[in-house]
Amino acid sequence: MNDYKxxxxxxxxxxxxxxxxxxxxxxxxxxxxxxxxxxxxCLGLPGVLPSLNKKAVELxxxxxxxxxxxxxxxxxFARKNYFYPDLPKGYQITQYxxxxxxxxKILVEGKEVRIKRVHLEEESAKLIHEKDKxxxxxxxxxxxxxxxxxEPDIDSPEMALAYLKKLQKILEFTQVSDAIMxxxxxxxxxxxxxxxxxxxxxTRTEIKNLNSFRAxxxxxxxxxxxxxxxxxxxxxxxxxxxxxxxxxxxxxIGRAKEEASDYRYFPEPDLPPLVLEEEWIEEIRKSLEELPxxxxxxxxxxxxxEEEAKIISGSKKASKLFEETLRILNEPLxxxxxxxxxxxxxxxxxxxxxNLANIIKMVLSGKLxxxxxxxxxxxxxxxxxxxxxxxxxxxxxxxxxxxxxxxVIEEVFxxxxxxxxxxxxxxxxxxxxxxxxxxKKTKGRADPKEVSRIxxxxxxx
Amino acid sequence: MKTIANYHKExxxxxxxxxxxxxxxxxxxxxxxxxxxxxxxxxxxxxLKRSKKGRLRGIPIAVKDNINIKGVPTTCGSGILRxxxxxxxxxxxxxxxxEGGIFIGKTNLDExxxxxxxxxxxxxxxxxxxxxxxxxxGSSGGSAAALASGSAIISLxxxxxGSVRQPASYCGLVGLxxxxxxxxxxxxxxxxxxxxxxxxxxxxxxxxxxxxxxxAGYDKRDSTSxxxxxxxxxxxxxxxxxxxxxxxxxxxxxxxxxxxNKVMEIKEALEKEGFSFKKVSLPSxxxxxxxxxxxxYAEASSNLARYDGVRYGLRKEGKDFLxxxxxxxxxxxxxxxxxxxxxxxxxxxxxxxxxYYERADLIRKIITWEFEECFKEVDYLFTPATPxxxxxxxxxxxDPIRMHIPDRLTAGANLSGIPAIxxxxxxxxxxxxxxxxxxxxxxxxxxxxLVKLVEKIKPFKGLSYx
Numbered sequence: 001m002n003d004y005k006x007x008x009x010x011x012x013x014x015x016x017x018x019x020x021x022x023x024x025x026x027x028x029x030x031x032x033x034x035x036x037x038x039x040x041x042c043l044g045l046p047g048v049l050p051s052l053n054k055k056a057v058e059l060x061x062x063x064x065x066x067x068x069x070x071x072x073x074x075x076x077f078a079r080k081n082y083f084y085p086d087l088p089k090g091y092q093i094t095q096y097x098x099x100x101x102x103x104x105k106i107l108v109e110g111k112e113v114r115i116k117r118v119h120l121e122e123e124s125a126k127l128i129h130e131k132d133k134x135x136x137x138x139x140x141x142x143x144x145x146x147x148x149x150x151e152p153d154i155d156s157p158e159m160a161l162a163y164l165k166k167l168q169k170i171l172e173f174t175q176v177s178d179a180i181m182x183x184x185x186x187x188x189x190x191x192x193x194x195x196x197x198x199x200x201x202x203t204r205t206e207i208k209n210l211n212s213f214r215a216x217x218x219x220x221x222x223x224x225x226x227x228x229x230x231x232x233x234x235x236x237x238x239x240x241x242x243x244x245x246x247x248x249x250x251x252x253i254g255r256a257k258e259e260a261s262d263y264r265y266f267p268e269p270d271l272p273p274l275v276l277e278e279e280w281i282e283e284i285r286k287s288l289e290e291l292p293x294x295x296x297x298x299x300x301x302x303x304x305x306e307e308e309a310k311i312i313s314g315s316k317k318a319s320k321l322f323e324e325t326l327r328i329l330n331e332p333l334x335x336x337x338x339x340x341x342x343x344x345x346x347x348x349x350x351x352x353x354x355n356l357a358n359i360i361k362m363v364l365s366g367k368l369x370x371x372x373x374x375x376x377x378x379x380x381x382x383x384x385x386x387x388x389x390x391x392x393x394x395x396x397x398x399x400x401x402x403x404x405x406x407x408v409i410e411e412v413f414x415x416x417x418x419x420x421x422x423x424x425x426x427x428x429x430x431x432x433x434x435x436x437x438x439x440k441k442t443k444g445r446a447d448p449k450e451v452s453r454i455x456x457x458x459x460x461x
Numbered sequence: 462m463k464t465i466a467n468y469h470k471e472x473x474x475x476x477x478x479x480x481x482x483x484x485x486x487x488x489x490x491x492x493x494x495x496x497x498x499x500x501x502x503x504x505x506x507x508x509l510k511r512s513k514k515g516r517l518r519g520i521p522i523a524v525k526d527n528i529n530i531k532g533v534p535t536t537c538g539s540g541i542l543r544x545x546x547x548x549x550x551x552x553x554x555x556x557x558x559x560e561g562g563i564f565i566g567k568t569n570l571d572e573x574x575x576x577x578x579x580x581x582x583x584x585x586x587x588x589x590x591x592x593x594x595x596x597x598x599g600s601s602g603g604s605a606a607a608l609a610s611g612s613a614i615i616s617l618x619x620x621x622x623g624s625v626r627q628p629a630s631y632c633g634l635v636g637l638x639x640x641x642x643x644x645x646x647x648x649x650x651x652x653x654x655x656x657x658x659x660x661x662x663x664x665x666x667x668x669x670x671x672x673x674x675x676x677a678g679y680d681k682r683d684s685t686s687x688x689x690x691x692x693x694x695x696x697x698x699x700x701x702x703x704x705x706x707x708x709x710x711x712x713x714x715x716x717x718x719x720x721x722n723k724v725m726e727i728k729e730a731l732e733k734e735g736f737s738f739k740k741v742s743l744p745s746x747x748x749x750x751x752x753x754x755x756x757x758y759a760e761a762s763s764n765l766a767r768y769d770g771v772r773y774g775l776r777k778e779g780k781d782f783l784x785x786x787x788x789x790x791x792x793x794x795x796x797x798x799x800x801x802x803x804x805x806x807x808x809x810x811x812x813x814x815x816x817y818y819e820r821a822d823l824i825r826k827i828i829t830w831e832f833e834e835c836f837k838e839v840d841y842l843f844t845p846a847t848p849x850x851x852x853x854x855x856x857x858x859x860d861p862i863r864m865h866i867p868d869r870l871t872a873g874a875n876l877s878g879i880p881a882i883x884x885x886x887x888x889x890x891x892x893x894x895x896x897x898x899x900x901x902x903x904x905x906x907x908x909x910x911l912v913k914l915v916e917k918i919k920p921f922k923g924l925s926y927x
Contacts, residue, residue, distance in 0.1 A: 040549050044767050046542065046650040047529045047551060049683050081763050081809070085782050090766020134782075136771070264809035266818060269655035269760055271684050 004194045004228050007201055008154035008220065012167060013145050014177040015123070015185040016059045022122045022144035023050030023093065030183065034137035042142035044088035049270050056120060056144035057274065060100055061284050063146055063176040064118040066291060069104030073276050075119070077268040082261060085134065086125040088141055094121035096265045100274070106170070107293070108163045114151040121145050146176070152191075152201070157220035160190055161213055170291060181212055190220060193237070194227045202227065203237040207244055207251060219244035223251040295319055302332040308340050317348045324353035325360075334360050342377045349381045359387045371444040372396045400447040405438070405454055408446065412437045413458075424458065431455050462920070464667045465520055465614060472519060479509055479519025479563070482614070486521040486565055489611035495587045496597075496606040497566040498526045498536050508563045515561025516675055516695070522557060523613035525604050526567035527574055527650040528659065530554050537650050538570045538582035538600075541768045541793030543775045551648020552683070553617060553659055553676040560675050565613050568603030572798050573765065574621055574652040576600050577864050578857065579628070581797045586854055589631060590924055591892055595851040598628030598867075604662050605632040609924050615663040615672055621652050622753050623871025625660030626883035626897060630846035633885045633893030633923040635669050635912060636662045638871075640902050641878035642687035644673075645680030651764040653757035654685075656875040664923065666884070666912040670694035673905060692906045699917070700910040702735045706898075707839030711746035712870055716848045719889040724845045724896045727886050730918050731843075731911075738843065741835050745828045746873065750865050752828065753872040755808050755821035761798075762805030768793060800861065829877035836901045841911065844870055846883040846895035874899050882908040885921040893923065 018028055024041035041048045064071055078096035096119075104115030125141040127134055148167065154160045168186060171177040179186040188210055193202035207223060210216045222244070227237050241254040290298075292313045299309035299322070312318045318339055325335045338360060343349070359376055362368035368376065368391060379390045391397060399405060412434060413420040423430040431452065438451045471477040483505055490500060505521065512518045524530060527537045529547035531554075536542050550558070557564075571581040579602025580586040587602045589595040590610040597606040601618030605628035608616055618625040620638035629636025638660045649659050659676070663669035673694045680686045708728070713721065728738060770776035770789030777788035794802070808817035835842060847867045857864045874881035879902055883895040896915075900908050 040547075043772065045547065045549075045773070046535060046537070046545065046767070047527075047547065047648045048549075049647050049685075051682060051684055079763050081766060083766065083769065083783070083786060085769070085771050088767065088772065090769060091763055262811050264763070264806065264811075264814070266759060266763070266809055266814070269653075269685075270651075 004196055004224075004231075006155055006157075006192065006194050006224055007152045007204070008157070008160050008190055008192045009152040009204075010150050010154065010160060010163060011189045011191075012148045012164070013187045014063070014148065014171055014179055016056050016144040016146060017175060017177050018053060018055045018059065018144055020053055020055075021142035022053050022056050022120070023142055026142065028143050032139055034135070034139060037139040038141070042088070043138055044090075050093060050268075052271060052274065053144060057100075057276075058284060059144075059176045060118065060120050060146045061276070061281060062174050062288060063148070063171060064101030064104065065281075065285055065288055066170050066174045066176070067101075067104040067106055067115045067118060067148065069101035069115055069118055071101045071276065071281050072098065073278065074098070075100045075274045077120075077271045077274065078265045079268050081264040084124070085136060086127050086141070088125065088138065092122060092124065093268055093271070094147075095119035098273075106166065108154075108159060108166055111153070111159070113153045113163055116149045116151050118146055118148050121147060152193075157217050157224065160220055161217050164188060164213060164216060166293075173291060174288060184211065187211065188216060190216065192220060192223050192227070194224055194231065196231070202231075203239050205237065205240050205242045205253075207242045208254070210244060215244060215246060218249045219251055222249060226251055292319075299332070299336070304332055304336045308336045311344070312336060312339055315344075315348065318343065321351070321353055321356065325356050328353055328357040329360060331360060331364065334364065338377070342374060346378075346381050351380065355380055355387055362387065362391065366400055366447060367391075367398055368396060369398045369439075369444055369447060371439065372398070375444065396445060398447050399442055399445050400450050402450065402454060405446060405451055408438050408441055409434070409451070409454055409458075412441060462665055462916070462922075464665055465517070465671055466667065468520065468614070469518070479512065482519060483509060483521055483563060483565070486612045486614070490566075491590075491610055491612070493588065493593060494590055494606050494610050495585055496523070496568055496603045496610060496612065498538065498569050498582075498584045498603070499534055500566040501530070501533055501564050504530075504533065505563045505565050508558070512561040512563060515559065516671060517557060518561030520562055520615065521565040521613050522562045523565055523568045523604050523607040523616035524554070525570055525601050525616070525618045527570060527619055527652075528554065528617055529648040529650070530564055530567070533564075533567060535567070535650060536584065537574070538572045538584060539793065539795070539798070540583040541775050541790065542773075543793075545773045547648075549648065552645040552680045554648060556676050557672075562675075566607070568601070568607050568616065570603055571600035572795050573650070573761070574600040574619055574624055574657075575761065575798055575801055577623070577627055577867050578852075578854075579603060579606075580854060580858055581795055583795060588854065589851045589892075591632065592851065594853055595892070596631065596854055598631035598847070598851060600624040601636075601660070601662060602628045605629055605634055605636070608632070608634055608662060608664060611924070615661065615668050618660050618662050619649055619652070620658050620660040620875065621656045621757060622868045622875050625662055626846055626871050626881060626895070627867050629662050629883045630895030631851035631893065633895075633921060634662050634664060635666055635885075636660060636883045636895075637669050637673065637905065637908070638874060638881050639673065639677065639905050640687070640880045641875075642685050643689075643880070643903065643905065644676050645678075645683040645686045647680055647682040651760075653760040654764060655760060656753070656757055656872075658875070666909045666916060667695075667697060669882075670697050670906075670909045673909075677905075687903070689903050694906055694909055697906070697910050697913045699914045700736075700907065704736065704841065704907075705839040706731070706736055706738050707741035707835055707842045708738055709741050709743045709746070709835070709842055709844060711743050712842075712844035716845050717850075717889070720845055720847070720849060720894050723886045723889060723894050727896050727915055727919060728843060730915070734914065734918060739839055741839060741842070743828075743831050743835060743873070745824065745831055746869065748824050749828065749873045749876065750869050752821045752824045752876060753868055754804070754865065755817050756825060756876070758801045758805035759809045759818050760805070762802045762809065765794075765798070765802055797861070825876045828873055832873070832877045832879055832899075840900070841907065842899040844897045844899070846870065846897040850889045850892035850894050870897065878902065880905050880908055882912055884912040884915060885923070887919070887921065893921075
């Protein structure tokens with residue numbers, strides 16, 4: 001079974017986070033009484049015309065930029081014609097030949113997934129089937145969606161899940177969509193094929209209506225298995241629409257005829273081409289925050305360890321503090337260390353970059369010991385005072401003067417004569433013990449480096 | 462000839478009251494002519510009480526029954542919309558109401574505007590007031606017949622391939638199809654969205670100009686409406702002598718001799734006034750009908766898909782959705798509309814789209830380009846409006862090809878979006894016949910001024926306003 005190559009492409013529909021619908025002013029709020037968020041436009045009554053929601057366009061551009069797509073300055077809306085009771089106009093307004101954006105890519109677990117296209121379209125209504133009748137709720141009709149389509153670059157169900165999770169994070173992070181699967185804000189239709197022959201794709205099937213990550217994983221695994229079993233038996237995989245059952249965890253083939261639809265796409269005559277100003281795209285590009293993963297890469301390039309970079313970039317607050325502190329003090333490794341060990345221990349308190357930089361500066365310049373640095377950090381969070389104030393108030397300035405330190409060391413030797421004898425005879429591990437004793441005696445103010453240096457002189461004697 | 466301005470003067474002087482005018486119009490409604498699908502007498506009387514001021518105060522206006530007036534049934538001349546009452550008014554209706562206009566009724570039309578004779582209405586054919594055995598032209602035939610028979614002072618129509626201009630020609634009226642986008646289409650039930658334009662049928666250039674002033678202009682609810690500034694169409698002046706008028710030779714082919722002579726009389730009269738005419742050529746004219754058919758049928762097949770019996774209008778229950786929609790559409794639409802939906806569905810299908818729809822779209826661009834080239838040489842194009850006067854009822858109903866013949870002269874303006882006006886050239890026998898002037902985008906004022914001049918030098922006396 002292992003010699004089969006799996007090829008997966010995914011179509012995702014994400015609901016854009018707008019307050020009004022794509023072509024009218026009706027609210028997009030969720031959970032309202034049926035057919036209350038409706039007007040003649042989203043109901044497609046005779047004579048109405050669509051007016052494009054600018055916010056939806058902006059959000060779609062944001063998403064496309066975050067997916068590294070090329071934004072087209074001119075895109076064209078099209079009508080996708082088909083009859084269905086949830087489709088009030090008998091066609092869906094979408095983008096077809098000339099979409100908003102194409103040719104993007106994102107990294108998923110180190111592998112590149114190419115984004116074929118990102119386009120805008122309207123949602124259909126919701127059908128509620130009862131025993132002897134079907135009801136329609138048009139509240140959903142006309143809600144703005146983006147469709148995000150990948151090239152067939154995904155090679156396992158696991159990678160498909162990783163892609164979806166990453167996509168969800170991107171949409172959420174850029175505030176394009178809440179992308180909650182359970183609410184139907186993110187829906188996905190993967191297509192999958194398997195093949196044994198190098199460089200040749202098998203016949204693909206498309207899996208419909210998956211509404212959880214769990215379902216995506218299980219459906220893909222089941223479908224891969226189904227296809228391989230067919231091929232192993234010497235059979236042929238038919239191009240088809242596949243349905244997945246949550247109950248059985250299995251996929252089954254839908255009606256073969258379902259593929260035969262002809263949507264008769266043509267340019268939507270009620271909407272002029274969508275023409276975007278370069279300035280606007282740039283404005284949106286500037287307003288886009290760096291994605292966590294890109295940020296992590298940048299931190300790594302500054303020399304921060306992968307683990308630390310991941311932790312800091314994963315938190316908006318921590319990464320903001322990191323960047324601001326870095327601007328004051330060009331010590332990425334130090335800042336990262338402080339953020340991981342102190343800042344995150346205190347669960348990301350509101351501290352200023354300036355204060356953090358000052359603690360680090362004092363430590364690096366030898367004015368403050370690391371141990372007391374930690375204390376200052378703690379006091380700073382507790383009292384809200386500045387590190388300089390705290391150091392002065394508590395007299396925490398580090399003792400680095402060799403003569404002063406020698407005095408303390410001599411005192412310690414006197415108090416611990418046995419250990420001192422062993423140390424003199426060359427028991428090296430006692431060096432750390434004496435450093436600790438000196439630190440205790442000075443309440444952490446002694447410069448441990450200097451103490452070590454002086455101690456090693458005794459050892460030589 | 463009495464203009465709206467004349468009526469307003471009479472109202473002011475107290476010689477005549479808006480109520481008397483309304484009563485007169487209501488009295489003139491002739492069931493035999495069948496110009497109206499719905500007479501909105503009650504609404505008219507109500508509005509009259511409120512109509513104290515405005516550029517259209519007290520003026521009875523007929524509205525083609527594919528333009529929505531809130532609370533009044535819109536039928537589009539179709540069975541499929543039976544029982545549908547729009548919960549909103551078209552933008553043009555709101556603008557007219559705010560100027561004190563009075564709506565007297567919704568006028569008959571070929572179903573969804575598809576036809577050139579107003580014979581193909583679920584509500585029966587409309588007859589030409591000049592000759593009850595003849596058609597009034599279509600598809601705004603109801604609006605034209607209402608005026609010619611004296612039951613409205615001015616009317617709204619819609620023009621997809623000539624539907625305002627052809628009936629104007631057959632009924633001795635002025636019919637204007639403005640530039641595409643000059644008037645908001647919001648609330649006009651779509652036939653072919655990229656060609657449809659709300660137009661005006663009036664008794665003279667001044668009235669048409671006045672109504673255009675009221676309804677023209679950008680509407681944020683129609684993304685295809687233009688933000689170009691609205692000119693003053695109310696105070697028309699005569700055109701300047703220096704303008705150049707083109708005679709596109711292709712538009713004079715296969716025209717009835719008497720029609721040709723009448724139209725040429727107008728040309729000669731204008732020449733006498735010092736205007737120069739020049740022969741020009743529009744070689745793609747022969748492709749206008751087929752291009753128009755492919756594009757308009759394609760868009761119609763999509764626009765009419767919403768009539769599925771689910772939400773409003775006619776519903777014939779079937780065992781499932783598909784059967785319900787099949788039965789409802791089977792019963793709701795007349796044969797001509799079904800024919801166009803079928804052809805339109807075919808030309809958009811994946812097997813035919815390149816051969817038909819995309820090719821038509823290309824030829825449309827060529828036709829537009831040819832007009833643009835012409836307008837580099839001349840300021841206006843002068844042509845007949847129709848090749849013949851009104852034809853007898855029933856003559857062409859079984860012959861879709863012959864029914865489309867008049868479109869050759871008018872649909873070019875729709876394909877290229879330019880404005881065009883038709884006005885009376887006189888009579889052929891007892892039947893009126895019109896001439897057409899086409900102009901550059903947004904030059905409605907120029908068209909109206911030329912017609913105003915012709916009205917002065919070759920006055921026309923129609924039925925209802927001698």
